[in-house]
Amino acid sequence: MKVMKFGGTSVGSPDAMNRCAELVEREIKLSGKNPIIVVSAHSKVTDKLLDAAKKAARSSCEADIDAAMETIANRHYEILDGLKLPRSIAEKNLAELRDLLRGIHYVKEVTPRLYDYVTSFGERLSSKCFAAMLRARGHTNAEAINAYDMGFVTDSKFMNARPLPTTYDSIAEAYKPHASKLLVVTGFIGKDKNGDITTIGRSGSDFSAAIFGAALKVDEIQVWKDVPGVMTCDPSLIKTARPLARLSFEEASELAYYGAEVLHPSTMVPAVMREIPVRVLHTFNPEAPGTTITTKAEIDPKYPIKCIVYKEDQVLINVRSERMLGMEGFMARLFAIFERHHIVIDMITTSEVSVSLTTNTTDEAKLKSLTHDLVDLASKVEIQKDKCILAVVGEGMKHSVGLAARTFKAVASSGVSLQMISQGASEINITFLVNNSEIPAACHALHAEFFGA
Ligand code: ADP
Ligand code: ASP
Ligand code: MG
Numbered sequence: 001m002k003v004m005k006f007g008g009t010s011v012g013s014p015d016a017m018n019r020c021a022e023l024v025e026r027e028i029k030l031s032g033k034n035p036i037i038v039v040s041a042h043s044k045v046t047d048k049l050l051d052a053a054k055k056a057a058r059s060s061c062e063a064d065i066d067a068a069m070e071t072i073a074n075r076h077y078e079i080l081d082g083l084k085l086p087r088s089i090a091e092k093n094l095a096e097l098r099d100l101l102r103g104i105h106y107v108k109e110v111t112p113r114l115y116d117y118v119t120s121f122g123e124r125l126s127s128k129c130f131a132a133m134l135r136a137r138g139h140t141n142a143e144a145i146n147a148y149d150m151g152f153v154t155d156s157k158f159m160n161a162r163p164l165p166t167t168y169d170s171i172a173e174a175y176k177p178h179a180s181k182l183l184v185v186t187g188f189i190g191k192d193k194n195g196d197i198t199t200i201g202r203s204g205s206d207f208s209a210a211i212f213g214a215a216l217k218v219d220e221i222q223v224w225k226d227v228p229g230v231m232t233c234d235p236s237l238i239k240t241a242r243p244l245a246r247l248s249f250e251e252a253s254e255l256a257y258y259g260a261e262v263l264h265p266s267t268m269v270p271a272v273m274r275e276i277p278v279r280v281l282h283t284f285n286p287e288a289p290g291t292t293i294t295t296k297a298e299i300d301p302k303y304p305i306k307c308i309v310y311k312e313d314q315v316l317i318n319v320r321s322e323r324m325l326g327m328e329g330f331m332a333r334l335f336a337i338f339e340r341h342h343i344v345i346d347m348i349t350t351s352e353v354s355v356s357l358t359t360n361t362t363d364e365a366k367l368k369s370l371t372h373d374l375v376d377l378a379s380k381v382e383i384q385k386d387k388c389i390l391a392v393v394g395e396g397m398k399h400s401v402g403l404a405a406r407t408f409k410a411v412a413s414s415g416v417s418l419q420m421i422s423q424g425a426s427e428i429n430i431t432f433l434v435n436n437s438e439i440p441a442a443c444h445a446l447h448a449e450f451f452g453a
Contacts, residue, residue, distance in 0.1 A: 002027060002220045005038040005187065005209035009226040010283040011126050012043035014082025017133055019283055023224065024134065024182075026286070034141075036216060037184045038209040039130050041122025042079060046188075046202070048072050049097075053118040056104040065101050072097070076125055085132050090125055097121045112158035116189070116199045123147075123186035123205070131184040142182040147208060148191035150174045150183075151215075154198045161190060161198035163211055168270075171215035185212060206264040210278065214270035221271055221278045223263070228282040229291035230255070230262050232451050233308040233443055240453040244306055245289060248297035251306055251393055252278070254429050258391035259311035268293070297395035304396030304403055305450040308443055312436050314346065314387040315362060316419070317370075320354040320380040331355075333377055341370045347389060347431060349420050356420050358389060358433060387419070388439050391431040392446060398427045406449060408432075414445035 004027060006020045027035050041049075052068035059065065076090045100118060104110050110118075127144040134142035151170030154161035167190075187205025190198050200207055206223050213221035227235060229243035230252065247255075249272045256263040262280065271278050271293070281290035324330040334355060338345055343366065347358040361367065367383055374381045390411075397403050404423065407430055411418055419433040434442050447453065 001033050001216065001218045002031070002035045002222055003038060003209050003213040003216075003218050004035045005205060005221070005223045006040065006130075006283065007205065007223070007225050008040040008043035008045070010224050011039055011041075011130065014079055016283065017079065017083060017130065019286075020130070020224065021133055021137055023283070023286055025137075028182075034180075034182045035222075036212055036218070037130065037182070038187045038205060038212060039123065039126050039184060040187050040205040041119075041126050042075060042129075045072065045075060045122040045126070046119050048075065049119045049122055050115065052101055053104060053110050053115055056101040057108055057110040059105070062102075062105065065105050069094075069098050069101060072121075076129070079129060080132075083129070083133050083136070085129065085136060089128050089132050093121055093125050093128070113196055116158045116161075117197050119199055120186075120189045120197045123188050127184045127186045131182075134182060134184070139182050141180060142184065143178070144184045145178070145186075147186045147189055147212075148197070150178075150185055150212075152190040152208070152211070154190040154192055154200065156192040156194065156196065156198065158196075158198055160201045161192065162200070163190065164193075167211065168215040171212060175216055200266075201264070203261070203264045204266075206267040207270075210267045210270040210276075213276050214274045217274060218276060221276055222281055223267075223278065224281050224283045225262065226283060227262060227280075228285060228288045229280045230260065230293075230307065232306070233447050234261065234310075237440060237443055238308075238447050240447065240451070242451070243288070244291050246298040247291055247293045247306060248395055249278075249293060249295055250426070250428060251297065251395055252293045254391070254393045255307045255309045258309040258389060258393065258429065258431065260307065260309040299396045299399060301396065301400070303450065304394050304400040305392045305446075306394040306396070307392070308446045308450070309391050309393060310439055310443065311346075311360070311389045312439065313362060313385075314358045314360055314389055314433070315367065316384040316387045316433060317357045317359065317374075318354060318380075318382040318384070319357070319374055319378045320382075321378040322353050323377075323379075324353060324355070330377075334374075337370065337373045337377065340373070341366060343370055347420055347422055347433065349422055358387065358420070386436045387433050388436050389431055390434055390439070390442055390446075391429045392450070393429045395428050397430070404430055407446065410445045410449035411442050414441040416442045416445070
């Protein structure tokens with residue numbers, strides 16, 4: 001059995017949905033088994049839902065909420081109409097959403113718990129539409145099911161919840177009575193132990209797919225996207241980027257962590273646990289081989305680097321303290337301050353009297369109170385915004401001499417100066433900091449250096 005996950009663009013229009021249905025049918029024909037289908041919300045719907053929740057809390061005018069609601073309803077009707085499916089499929093959920101937005105409007109407050117309740121409608125609606133489409137094509141056993149009715153239990157960290165360790169067993173148990181069905185499961189959402197709906201972070205449906213795959217011990221986790229696989233760099237920036245045939249779990253985890261939008265950073269965790277191959281495939285060109293991600297790395301001495309990735313909008317924090325020279329426990333105290341402010345550190349480099357750290361927290365108030373506490377420890381604290389972490393990733397790096405020099409020379413020759421440099425002990429990435437505005441120049445130079453164009 002396989003998991004087939006379809007992303008937002010893949011379920012973004014009636015035509016795209018029909019392509020997904022053909023892919024499911026092809027899989028049933030080839031393997032004789034029903035895949036577990038996991039879907040994202042139709043493209044742009046999650047953004048619209050977040051926006052509607054924000055407006056509901058902030059706007060004094062009820063008409064604004066009605067307008068936001070109408071846009072969301074129309075987006076779903078347009079897809080149902082295009083698939084010649086009845087609008088009634090969406091009506092119950094849309095009525096519930098309308099009531100919820102009105103409720104938020106009356107109390108004038110939206111909490112992370114409510115954001116999750118609101119955004120859950122995206123996947124709840126798209127899964128229903130997908131299952132109805134399959135039934136209309138003759139698959140009478142197709143059924144939409146919410147992940148939380150399939151044993152998906154998370155902690156209560158709303159908007160970024162993590163599955164509980166028991167989730168894998170509870171999914172396997174919950175699946176049993178449904179084994180003969182063609183299930184269409186919601187990505188992105190779960191419920192906590194109190195029964196409140198949670199979400200697992202933006203683009204989380206890849207992660208959901210991997211969790212279902214691991215829980216049901218499938219042969220393969222397929223993620224169907226609008227790109228021909230994981231590519232040497234973001235194709236929206238580098239037109240000559242090309243798909244990578246193979247990646248190791250470790251490489252894929254690193255590149256997702258350092259910003260390659262193509263995979264949710266946690267996707268590999270369940271796959272590694274059960275050693276299940278993950279394949280990234282192109283919905284609009286299913287014959288293309290895509291990218292296969294497994295335990296084993298493929299080392300080609302010609303291409304020691306597999307991928308160039310970047311994470312924009314980072315904040316650089318420089319902490320200078322003459323007192324840190326030989327002072328025991330300085331780092332522990334520094335980290336404790338970050339922990340107290342719930343600020344996650346990404347990169348860190350140290351010198352004798354200073355520490356440079358990066359975070360993706362851009363919230364002014366949070367950074368101000370962090371600085372306030374840091375000055376107790378340091379003689380100077382400096383914050384710089386609009387930074388970008390750039391990383392080159394590849395297991396071939398371990399076996400190649402002079403790669404750091406090639407990387408830095410390429411970037412420098414494009415006129416970009418590197419601000420922080422770090423290489424993890426695992427030696428499969430080199431990361432450094434540049435300004436947001438320098439991303440295109442640095443990526444083009446690196447792509448030309450390592451991939452010849
Ligand atoms: P989904 O269909 O699951 O929502 P996404 O849209 O989140 O998929 O991910 C695909 C997008 O990721 C592409 O449109 C592409 O611009 C972007 N992307 C960034 N880096 C890469 C990369 N290295 N390889 C492929 N796509 C990438
Ligand atoms: N719909 C969610 C999002 O847009 C999850 C996903 O698409 O994977 O972030
Ligand atoms: Mg996405």
